[in-house]
Amino acid sequence: PNLVITSCSQMLEKAGILNKTKVAENGKRIRKNWSQSWTVLHGGILTFHRDPKSAPAGNASKSSQIVPEFTVELRGSSLGWAAKDKSSKKNVLELRTRQGCEFLMQYDTESIICDWLKVIQDTIRQLDHL
Numbered sequence: 148p149n150l151v152i153t154s155c156s157q158m159l160e161k162a163g164i165l166n167k168t169k170v171a172e173n174g175k176r177i178r179k180n181w182s183q184s185w186t187v188l189h190g191g192i193l194t195f196h197r198d199p200k201s202a203p204a205g206n207a208s209k210s211s212q213i214v215p216e217f218t219v220e221l222r223g224s225s226l227g228w229a230a231k232d233k234s235s236k237k238n239v240l241e242l243r244t245r246q247g248c249e250f251l252m253q254y255d256t257e258s259i260i261c262d263w264l265k266v267i268q269d270t271i272r273q274l275d276h277l
């Protein structure tokens with residue numbers, strides 16, 4: 148048990164802004180709905196937060212607008228570059244979860260998306276060995 152606790156405390160962390168859309172749920176295709184998201188990697192979980200711009204204005208403080216929209220358990224997930232026919236956007240990653248959910252993640256600046264690719268793939272590998 149100590150080993151797991153030690154490993155968890157050394158899990159990679161990252162946060163930043165990305166564009167994302169869910170494209171499949173339980174193996175079933177769903178309509179894309181791209182939106183910007185404050186994205187947080189912590190403890191082997193990736194959390195996409197709601198776009199504050201989509202929240203009703205005036206009735207909430209800034210902090211209460213940071214609401215999780217999707218939470219992805221990375222254990223058993225896979226991440227790679229999305230095929231060209233998945234999106235007309237550039238720098239698109241495709242994340243598939245064990246539960247049959249699929250997300251596209253995108254950012255125009257290549258270095259930013261490459262950093263996410265690396266840190267999430269490293270996390271998935273880390274989780275494989277726990």
Ligand code: I3S
Nearest residue numbers: 168178179180181232233234235236239251
């Ligand atoms: O794969 P699709 O269906 O061509 O994705 C595009 C659509 O979701 C489109 O919205 P509506 O057709 O629902 O109005 C979005 O505005 C586009 O951004 C989607 O395509 P890209 O290539 O941007 O992922």
